[in-house]
Amino acid sequence: MADRIALPPQLSQIPLFQGLPEPALTDILQHSQARRVEKDSFLFMQGDPADHLYVLMEGRAKLCQVTSEGQQVILKFAAPWEMIGGLAIVGGGIYPVCCMVAEDSRVMSWSTTVLEGLLQRYPLIAINATRWMSNHVKETQQLFTQLATERVEQRLAHTLLRLISQMGQEQAEGMALDITLTRQDLAEMSGTTLFTVSRILNQWEKQGLVEAGRERVRVKSPHGLVVIARDLKL
Amino acid sequence: MADRIALPPQLSQIPLFQGLPEPALTDILQHSQARRVEKDSFLFMQGDPADHLYVLMEGRAKLCQVTSEGQQVILKFAAPWEMIGGLAIVGGGIYPVCCMVAEDSRVMSWSTTVLEGLLQRYPLIAINATRWMSNHVKETQQLFTQLATERVEQRLAHTLLRLISQMGQEQAEGMALDITLTRQDLAEMSGTTLFTVSRILNQWEKQGLVEAGRERVRVKSPHGLVVIARDLKL
DNA sequence: TTTGTTCTTTGCGCTAGAGCAAATAGCGGT
């Protein structure tokens, strides 16, 4: 257990713990575990019993789902202070996704057992959990609808817009993404192939919308991508 | 408010109210409203403030999302005793979908205000809500992954399998669906067009897997569809 | 610097499935 550690201010910003008084946060912190995890390791695999809730303190992680035929889909990237594995809040489940650490990171975690106690002591957590989950449902439904109705180009634009609004870094010209992001990753987020991603990115680069390097993408004109994503002009 | 109405046994089976003692259920029932709704009316529209939780007592409803370009996607059909609009449990949201009544139905509902009180009195409800939501996330993620990785034929098979396991009626030969279900509906559930659905259904009919009529589908061989859905043979 | 590995680009062929239009069929009302 973490002990005599200063209360990190972000703890109160975690969706699950919002609105809790400071003593509760201290209690929560003391029941957490913290550890480093290195790039390319897994916090959990698809099918594992969902027994831990994680919060990323530093680094990046990606949530993937693999089909029985071995095709992989990336459901989302997680940035610091996002929750991962919220399913563990209610015991007895099985992770439907796996979580791969995308760069050297630090996470804190709570076991289902500990969470049960916390839920008992601070009922607000259950409300927060419901709110977080419902938000999650909403996002996933939106992804589904986009995948069902939009062309690849629009979906890729949406994917990049989502990424920069989530963890883009403001720059002189546009926004940069500091994650290692292969064409394959973008394809798995957008429901397409790395070839198509490569072609579209090159085309956009010629139009001055983005700057694409090896495992790196900078969005020079977010507005231009919005135009494409919404299909405002052809 | 419903008053002096016998406690319907299904009430305790609603995910949100599972595990509650009988007095609580009575309390919940007395705070519910019940009404009839007719085919083709809407319980709520996409964008409306999420202020009511519904449970279908009789009939069918479908949850749709419409894109800015006017394309429609059906996220799911609801059968009796399923919850609709769970987002209303946490106040302040906006329905991300609309709910269309697919045939003359009866619903019971609770306003967000009433739910707040119930949550206060019976904290178990919040836990149940979280569990229900997390299940919802899981299902939606699975839909997303299928849409991203499978061919239309597989997705349509999955759609039909989902429908019959949810509300199919056992018959001498296979399972029947008693809902009015157009090719367009199936297309909007599977991320394709009514033309492609029509073609595939005809092909399956020739193979003796299904029987398709106007706004009607019977699955004669669920197992055959599983083979197609999982792409076990070509 | 060299070598190996991994990621990316690009050309080419191909096909699943979209989209349109016209014909047909089923059903409900009169």
Added chain:
DNA sequence: ACCGCTATTTGCTCTAGCGCAAAGAACAAA
């Protein structure tokens, strides 16, 4: 029985985007 409406079928065309293969580029390690 007839009419009108809506759902469905089916032929045809066409294209977005997949998939392969081969070449090229970026990086890391030795």
